[in-house]
Amino acid sequence: MNNAxxxxxxxxxxNKTLRLCREAxxxxxxQLVVLTGTEAGYAYRRFCEIYVHLxxxxxxxxxxxxxxxxxxxxxxxAHPGCREFVLIDSDVLxxxxxxxxxxxxxxxxxxxxxxxxxxxxxxxxxxxxxxSYWTATGLRDFVACVIETYSxxxxxxxxxxxxxxxxxxxxxxGVSDMTLLYLWAEASGNAAPVNRVQDGQVIDHNVxxxxxxxxxxxxxxxxxxxxxxxxxxxxxxxxxxxxxRVLALHFQGSAKMAMTHALEGRMRTVAALTWALQMARxxxxxxxxxxxxxxxxxxxxxxxxxxxxxxxxxxHADRKAx
Numbered sequence: 001m002n003n004a005x006x007x008x009x010x011x012x013x014x015n016k017t018l019r020l021c022r023e024a025x026x027x028x029x030x031q032l033v034v035l036t037g038t039e040a041g042y043a044y045r046r047f048c049e050i051y052v053h054l055x056x057x058x059x060x061x062x063x064x065x066x067x068x069x070x071x072x073x074x075x076x077x078a079h080p081g082c083r084e085f086v087l088i089d090s091d092v093l094x095x096x097x098x099x100x101x102x103x104x105x106x107x108x109x110x111x112x113x114x115x116x117x118x119x120x121x122x123x124x125x126x127x128x129x130x131x132s133y134w135t136a137t138g139l140r141d142f143v144a145c146v147i148e149t150y151s152x153x154x155x156x157x158x159x160x161x162x163x164x165x166x167x168x169x170x171x172x173x174g175v176s177d178m179t180l181l182y183l184w185a186e187a188s189g190n191a192a193p194v195n196r197v198q199d200g201q202v203i204d205h206n207v208x209x210x211x212x213x214x215x216x217x218x219x220x221x222x223x224x225x226x227x228x229x230x231x232x233x234x235x236x237x238x239x240x241x242x243x244x245r246v247l248a249l250h251f252q253g254s255a256k257m258a259m260t261h262a263l264e265g266r267m268r269t270v271a272a273l274t275w276a277l278q279m280a281r282x283x284x285x286x287x288x289x290x291x292x293x294x295x296x297x298x299x300x301x302x303x304x305x306x307x308x309x310x311x312x313x314x315x316h317a318d319r320k321a322x
C-alpha cells in the first residue's frame with residue numbers, strides 16, 4: 001500500500017475553519033484535495049427522493065451530510081487513479097505522520113472510520129467519517145448500500161428501530177449518515193476503528209472530552225482532551241500517565257473556536273475555551289431532554305427556547321459524533 005494517501009475535504013464554503021484545515025495539512029506535509037461542488041448528480045437526486053427523515057437535526061442538514069459520498073463517487077469516477085484516500089471534515093487539524101499512520105492501520109480494509117466502543121445497554125450505532133480511510137471500491141459499495149437501505153421496507157424499518165431507541169432515551173441525534181456507515185461497516189467486515197491507539201499514536205474522535213475509541217481513554221483539561229507539546233508535537237495522556245502522539249484533532253461543533261489556538265500550540269487556551277463551550281452544551285442538552293420528556297407526557301410538540309436553538313445550531317461540516 002502507498003503511504004502517500006490523498007486527504008479529501010468536501011466543503012463548498014471558503015471559511016476560517018477550512019483555511020485552518022488547509023494550513024494544518026500543509027504543515028503536516030499531507031496532500032489535501034478540496035471538493036467545492038454541490039451538484040451530486042442523478043444518484044443523489046434519487047437518494048433525496050427515497051430519504052426518510054429520522055433525526056433531531058433538520059432534513060436539509062442530514063441530506064448534505066449524505067451528499068458528500070455521492071460527490072466523492074463522482075470525483076473517483078473522474079479520477080480512476082485515486083484508488084484510496086482519507087476523507088476528513090474541515091474541522092480537523094492534521095499533524096505530521098497522519099497519512100502513514102492511517103495507511104498502516106487500514107491494512108487491507110475497504111473502510112476504517114472513527115467510533116466509540118459502545119457501553120453496556122446503549123449502542124447508538126454510529127461510525128463517524130470525520131477522519132476515515134476509504135478505497136474507491138469501498139466508497140462505491142457504501143453508496144449502493146445507502147440506496148438499497150432506503151429503498152426497501154426492511155431497511156427503513158431497521159433505521160426506524162434505531163431512531164426509536166434514541167427517542168426512548170431522550171437523546172439528540174437519531175439516524176444519520178453515521179448510522180448507515182455503522183450498519184454497512186459491520187456487515188462488510190470494515191468495522192476496525194481508525195481511532196484506536198497503535199504504536200503510541202492516535203486519531204482523535206472528538207476533542208470535547210476524554211473519550212476516544214474507549215470511554216475516558218485520555219485525561220481531560222478544561223472541556224477537552226488534555227493536550228501538551230512534547231518535542232513540539234501535540235500529545236495526549238492516558239489515565240496512567242503515558243504520552244500518546246495525536247495525529248489528527250477533531251474540533252466538533254462549537255469547539256471549532258479553539259482550532260487556531262491548537263494549531264499555534266496554545267493548549268491552555270484550548271482548555272479554557274472548551275470548558276466554557278462544554279457548559280453551554282450541557283445546558284442545551286438539558287433543555288432538549290426536558291422538552292422530550294414533556295412531549296412524551298403530553299403528546300404535544302414542545303418548542304425549545306431560542307437560546308437552546310442557537311446553541312444547537314450546526315453547519316454541514318459538523319459531525320454528530322458523541
